[in-house]
Every structure is written in structure tokens, then in C-alpha cells.
Amino acid sequence: METNLNSPSTAAPLDSDLTRRAFGTATTSVKIFGALAGLSLLAVAVVAGSGHQVNTFMWVRAVLLPLVAVLVHRLTVSASRGSGRAFERVRGLAVVLPIAIIGVDLIPGVCPPWYAVTQTVCMLPVIRLALLTRGPALRTAFPR
Secondary structure, three states: OOOOOOOHHHOOOOOOHHHHHHHHHHHHHHHHHHHHHHHHHHHHHHHHHOOOOOOHHHHHHHHHHHHHHHHHHHHHHHHHOOOHHHHHHHHHHHHHHHHHHHHHHOOOOOOOHHHHHHHHHHHHHHHHHHHHHOOHHHHHHOOO
């Protein structure tokens, strides 16, 4: 028998204050990530506009991260409404994103140090999100 993860019968028990607060913090973390990603895009545009060299990698990453923030926000909101599938996706993305972003930035010659620092700062709220999705409030709401 197949179960729909979005059906009310399998919705996460979201009635506890602890769970609601955890999702509030998670949503705020994603919004901060989006704002920092937008500032990173602005920084790349300013550096390029001032005549300094900005490579294609930096432009692509700077454009994609705000879009990823929108996706993660939508998934987080969906998870806060009881979607176990969205929760699992947020949980996975919150771990993979910082590893991938920071890991690639550490490869010598890929990007200048200032860019690596801005990208690392962008990932701090995502790391917080990863910790939240593995914390007791949300683990209880979405048991495996």
C-alpha cells in the first residue's frame, strides 16, 4: 500500500510550540541565506563594474544561489505545513549545499579569496538549518 506523504493522515505533528519555533527559525535562516546570496551577487556586480576581473564561475554561482534560496524557502514552508517529502529534501540540501559550496571554493584558482569568504558566510545560515533539521523538535515531528 502506497502512502501519500502530503495527506492529512500522515502530516507531521506540528502542534507543539517547540516544533513551530524550530520551523520559524528554519524559515528565518533560509531568508538570511537568500539575503546574503543576494548581497554576494551584488558584490560580484560591483567588482565587475569597477573593472576587476570576475570569471564565469563566479557569475553563475552568484546568480544561482539566490534562486536556490527561493527553492529551499518553498520547501521549508511546505515542510512546516506537514510535508515529510519536503522536509527530507530540506534536510538533504542543508547538508549538501555547504559541503559543495565551500568545498569547491577551496580548490586553488577557482575563485579569489574574497569570493570564497562571501560564499562561506552565505552558507552559515544553511549550516544552522542543517542542525535544526537534525534537532529534536523536527526529528520528533518527522519520525522515520
